[in-house]
Each structure stands twice: as C-alpha cells, then as structure tokens.
Amino acid sequence: MLTTQEQRDAFSNDGAVLIRNCLDETQLAQCYEAFKWNVANPGPYVFRKLDGTKLQTHIDNANPAVKGRYDDLVTTLPLARIFQELWGSEHVWYFAEEIFAKEGGSSGRGPWHQDTANLPWAGPHWGNAWITFQSIPKKNxxxxxxxxHRGIQYDGSTFANPDDPTEPLHRDGTYPRLPHIDKDLAEDPNSWDVMSWPVTPGDVLFLHPRSLHGGAAVDAECPTRHTLVLRFFGDDARFRCLPESNPRYARTGPLFKEEMAKLNEGDLFRSPVFRQLA
Known part of the structure; x- marks a missing residue:
C-alpha cells in the first residue's frame, strides 16, 4: 500500500493528511507544465473579483480547454490510488482541477471556506490533492x-469582500454564516484547532473538501505560491442540491451544469464526463 494506517486514520478523523515525497521530479514537472498553461490560458470560470485588493489571487476551475490533458495526466500519478486507500473505496474518478497563483509577495490569505458550500458534493469519498511548486513555510x-469535515456545513464566502471574509454566498439562511475564524484566533489562539505543515515540492496535501480551510498570505520571505489542486471522488460520493438563491450556484453549482442537472438529491455522483481511474 502507498499509505500507512496512521495516514488513513488522519484523513478520516482530521480531514487532511500531508504525504511527503508523493510525486517524483518528472511527475511534479508535468503537473507544473499543466499549471502554467492554465495560468496563460484562463478558462470561463476564472475568478478575478479580488483583483486590485489585498487578497488578489489568480484562481481558475475546470478549464474545458485543458480537460483532456488533466484526464491523461492523473492516470500517471499515484493520487487516485492514494485516495482509494484513504477512503477505502473500490473505485475512483477524477473531477477537475483548480489553480491558485499568488505572486509578488503581496497577496493576503484566502478566506476560510468549505468547497461544499459552492459545489454539490456530499459523502466521505471526496478529496483534493493540494500540490505546490515552491517550498512553503508553515506560516504561508x-x-x-x-x-x-464532519461538522457544520456553513454558507460559503463570496470571496469578493476583502473587509469581510464571511460575506455569505447564498444569503438565504439554508446554512449558517461562516464564523470569522481569523478574528477568533486573534482573540484566542486556542479557539480553533488549526492544522498546517511546511510543504516542499513533491509533497502532497490530501484534504476532504468539506473541511474548513484557508490559504495563508505570501510575503517577502515567501513571495510566490503556485498551487494545483486535483479533485477526486469515490464510491460513496453523492450529489447534494445547493440553495436556489444565488443564480450562479443554484442547485448544481457553476461547474459541469449540464451533467449535474441530470442528478437528484442523494444520487450517487456519477457522469461519463468524469474519467474513471480505478
């Protein structure tokens, strides 16, 4: 097996685990080439609401122009097999990529959030493989x-208000508003149980997307953070309808809307658009 019992327990109980030296130099280089193409060729879901603010970050999701490249790339990586072990799932499918580019040493931390607030995902067999191409200190x-990931499903963040990272995405009361975790931690460093690790190229952070997570800032000592997130799901992954109040996210979320429209609440998350890897 590629994982230890300790790592499998950590993912199940904590919602995240760092696996060091997960990718070799060739695999990492292939991932970085795909990342750089993504940055140079933004897709229809590129996110620019924070441009010009202290949180400016290049964010892009599920670029259809690069889908085939990533579908092929993930077949050469150990990530699907690792998720298979972390979940105890017989099968694994690849969902899509997400990229983050923080540069110039001046982009603030990303707001705390759960991916499941804006994507129609439920169940234990979901996972993000978080890959960075620079050495990142723990503080960054x-x-x-x-x-x-086992607790409250909060409303999402609009990611559009640098002065209020909890500004709600859906605003209809379906989910409680995000807590202001940074403010809580400033007042009491023990108010939340925060996990983070220093990461070196080749390490991969495996994360359940319902986990509350946020990205620390870049600064003069760590001016660049390029991150590729590859998302996977397994046997016990299900479709969960999102609230109807925000037209961009209503019911299906913004990605693969045509395919998601065919699924109903509680259905197994399946579509031929997603590459099966195991």
Whole structure:
C-alpha cells in the first residue's frame, strides 16, 4: 500500500493528511507544465473579483480547454490510488482541477471556506490533492480546521469582500454564516484547532473538501505560491442540491451544469464526463 494506517486514520478523523515525497521530479514537472498553461490560458470560470485588493489571487476551475490533458495526466500519478486507500473505496474518478497563483509577495490569505458550500458534493469519498511548486513555510501554507469535515456545513464566502471574509454566498439562511475564524484566533489562539505543515515540492496535501480551510498570505520571505489542486471522488460520493438563491450556484453549482442537472438529491455522483481511474 502507498499509505500507512496512521495516514488513513488522519484523513478520516482530521480531514487532511500531508504525504511527503508523493510525486517524483518528472511527475511534479508535468503537473507544473499543466499549471502554467492554465495560468496563460484562463478558462470561463476564472475568478478575478479580488483583483486590485489585498487578497488578489489568480484562481481558475475546470478549464474545458485543458480537460483532456488533466484526464491523461492523473492516470500517471499515484493520487487516485492514494485516495482509494484513504477512503477505502473500490473505485475512483477524477473531477477537475483548480489553480491558485499568488505572486509578488503581496497577496493576503484566502478566506476560510468549505468547497461544499459552492459545489454539490456530499459523502466521505471526496478529496483534493493540494500540490505546490515552491517550498512553503508553515506560516504561508494551507490551514485546515481539524475534524471540520464532519461538522457544520456553513454558507460559503463570496470571496469578493476583502473587509469581510464571511460575506455569505447564498444569503438565504439554508446554512449558517461562516464564523470569522481569523478574528477568533486573534482573540484566542486556542479557539480553533488549526492544522498546517511546511510543504516542499513533491509533497502532497490530501484534504476532504468539506473541511474548513484557508490559504495563508505570501510575503517577502515567501513571495510566490503556485498551487494545483486535483479533485477526486469515490464510491460513496453523492450529489447534494445547493440553495436556489444565488443564480450562479443554484442547485448544481457553476461547474459541469449540464451533467449535474441530470442528478437528484442523494444520487450517487456519477457522469461519463468524469474519467474513471480505478
């Protein structure tokens, strides 16, 4: 097996685990080439609402122009097999990529959030493989609230208000508003159980997307953070309808809307658009 019992327990109980030296130099280089093409060729879901603010970050999701490249790339990586072991799932499918580019040493931390607030996902067999191409100190790394993947589903963040990272995405009361975790931690460093690790190229952070997580800032000592997130799901992954109040996210979320429209609440998350890897 590629994982230890300790790592499998950590993913199940904590919602995240860092596996060091997961990718070799060739695999990492292939991932970085795909990432750089993504940055140079933004897709229809590129996110620019924070441009010109202290949180400016290049964010893009599920670019259809590069789908075939990533579908092929993930077949050469150990990530699907690792998720298979972390979940205890017989089958694994690849969903899509997400990219983050923080540069110039001046982009603030990304707001705390759960991916499941804006994507129609439920069940234990979901996972993000978080890959960075620079050495990242702990203070600049992704942060996760331990065990939060098993806790409250909060409303999402609009990611559009640099002065209020909890500004709600759906605003209809379906989900409670995000707590202001940064403010809580400033007042009491023990108010939330935060996990993070220093990361070196080749390490991969495996994260359940319902976990509350947020990205620390870049700064003069760590001016660049290029991150590729590859998303996977397994046997016990299900479709969950999102609230109807925000037209962009209503019911299906913004990605693969045509395929998602064919699924109903609680259905197994399946579509031929997603590459099966195991």
């Amino acid at each position: 790394s992704l942060e996760i609230i331990r065990g939060s």
